[in-house]
Amino acid sequence: MTKAVFFDIDGTLINIHHKKTSMSPSVKKAIRELRAAGHRTFIASGRPWAYLSDELVQEGLFDGFVLLNGAIVVIDGEIIFRQDMPADKIQAMVALAEQNGIEYILESYPQVYLRPEFKGLENVYRNINIHVDRFVRDFSLEDIVAGKVELLCDTPGAGGVFEKLLSWPGVTGLIDPTLRKYMELYAADVSKATGIERALAYLNIPVESSYAFGDGLNDLEMMSTVGHALVMGNAGPELKALADHVLPTVDEDGVAEGIYRYILKRI
Numbered sequence: 662m663t664k665a666v667f668f669d670i671d672g673t674l675i676n677i678h679h680k681k682t683s684m685s686p687s688v689k690k691a692i693r694e695l696r697a698a699g700h701r702t703f704i705a706s707g708r709p710w711a712y713l714s715d716e717l718v719q720e721g722l723f724d725g726f727v728l729l730n731g732a733i734v735v736i737d738g739e740i741i742f743r744q745d746m747p748a749d750k751i752q753a754m755v756a757l758a759e760q761n762g763i764e765y766i767l768e769s770y771p772q773v774y775l776r777p778e779f780k781g782l783e784n785v786y787r788n789i790n791i792h793v794d795r796f797v798r799d800f801s802l803e804d805i806v807a808g809k810v811e812l813l814c815d816t817p818g819a820g821g822v823f824e825k826l827l828s829w830p831g832v833t834g835l836i837d838p839t840l841r842k843y844m845e846l847y848a849a850d851v852s853k854a855t856g857i858e859r860a861l862a863y864l865n866i867p868v869e870s871s872y873a874f875g876d877g878l879n880d881l882e883m884m885s886t887v888g889h890a891l892v893m894g895n896a897g898p899e900l901k902a903l904a905d906h907v908l909p910t911v912d913e914d915g916v917a918e919g920i921y922r923y924i925l926k927r928i
Contacts, residue, residue: 662870663699663700663701663864663866663870664700664701664866664870664871664872664924665700665701665702665703665857665860665861665864665866665870665871665872666695666700666701666702666703666871666872666873666874666920666924667703667704667705667727667853667857667860667871667872667873667874667883667887668692668702668703668704668705668723668873668874668875668916669705669706669853669873669874669875669876669877669880669883670704670706670708670713670717671706671708671876671877672875672876672877672893672895672896672911673874673875673876673893673911673915673916674688674874674911674916675911676895676911676912677789679912681911681912682714682789682790683714683716684716685914685917687914687917688914688916688917689716689720689722690917691916691917691920691921692722692723692916692920693722694920694925695920695924695925696721696722696724698925700924701724701725701864701866702722702723702724703723703724703725703726703727703736703857703860704717704723704725704726704727704728705727705853705856705857705873705875705880705883706726706727706728706730706853707728707729707730707809707845707853707879708728708729709728709729709733709768709769709770709771709773709808709809710726710728710733710735710770710771711768711771711772711773711791711792711795711796712773712786712791713726714790714791724736724737725737725860727853727856727857727860728770728856729768729770729808729809729847729851730809730845730847730851730852730853730856730879731851731852731853731854731855731856731857731859732744732745732746732808732809732847732848732851732856733770733808733856734856734859734860734863735770736860736863736864740770741859741860741863742856742859743770743808744808744848744850744851745769745806745807745808746807746808746809746810746832746847746848748803748805748806750829750831750832751767751802751805751806751807751810752802752803754810754826754846755767755802755810757822757825757826758812758822761814761819761820761822762814762815763812763813763814763819763822764776764779764781764782764812764813764814765779765782765810765811765812765813766779766782766796766810766811767805767807767810768807768808768809768810768811769805769806769807769808770808772796772797773795773796773797774796774797774798774800774805774807775793775796775797775798776798777798777799779813781813781815782811782813785813785843808847808848808851809845809846809847810845810846810847811843811844811845811846812826812843812844812845812846813842813843814842815842816842817840817841817842818836818841819842819844823836823841823844826844826846827844827846831848831849831850832846832847832848832849833846833847833848833849834846834847835878835879838878852879852882852883853873853875853879853880853882853883854882854883854885854886855882857871857873857883857886857887858886867888868886868887868888869888870888871886871887871888871889872887872888872889872891872923872924873886873887873889873890873891874891874892874893874908874915874916874919875891875892875893875896875900876892876893876895876896876900876911877896877897877900878897878899878900880892880896880900881899881900881903884900884903884904885903889905889906889923889924890903890904890905890906891904891905891906891908891919891923892904892906892907892908893907893908893909893910893911893915893916894907894908894909894910894913894915895910895911895912905923906919906922906923
């Protein structure tokens with residue numbers, strides 16, 4: 662039976678904290694063998710399309726993409742689901758950010774929108790090999806639709822602004838737990854899990870034939886939804902508690918071992 666396999670990116674396929682911004686040859690080989698066996702492979706990420714590297718989109722490794730934590734689902738090049746945040750909510754978030762000196766980027770499909778003066782966010786993306794030259798830098802807010810907003814500030818929690826944004830009805834997100842200077846916001850009724858459910862329904866693949874690889878807090882819903890939760894060894898305890906299997910770390914090519922041991926069952 663055809664299986665559907667969903668892969669987080671950061672901390673799962675690559676390790677941006679160790680400047681490992683490309684997949685290892687062994688991980689790519691395992692994914693190719695998975696597809697050669699007739700199974701469907703997907704990215705499931707909080708990233709927008711514009712943050713995806715060429716190897717993720719041009720090397721024929723993936724059949725589809727669950728992006729923006731489930732706000733966009735693309736299968737075989739076709740958008741099967743899209744949910745943008747209400748324009749008035751986006752504009753209110755931006756106004757609050759600007760009043761408090763907080764940088765922001767608006768994430769849509771296929772574009773993302775970043776003001777040229779926001780050098781802090783620009784440097785964040787440059788440091789992890791995201792192609793900033795693909796971003797739209799000159800835009801009118803009234804013309805933008807977006808499924809997610811990322812924000813960066815100089816002080817932890819932005820003096821309470823991050824918590825205020827998280828408290829808005831219909832919004833959820835994550836604050837970086839280490840420095841608390843970065844946050845992402847998206848609609849409360851989407852997640853990687855809802856995106857995966859839509860992909861499975863579209864492909865008529867039962868949940869029990871689905872697998873997910875992940876390591877982060879935005880993978881919690883995903884691991885609670887798929888038939889088989891494969892959690893990286895570098896994940897935190899909250900995610901490991903949901904694991905059917907805990908794999909080696911991203912730096913130890915845990916994805917490759919998970920594919921061979923638990924899906925293809927070759928080791």
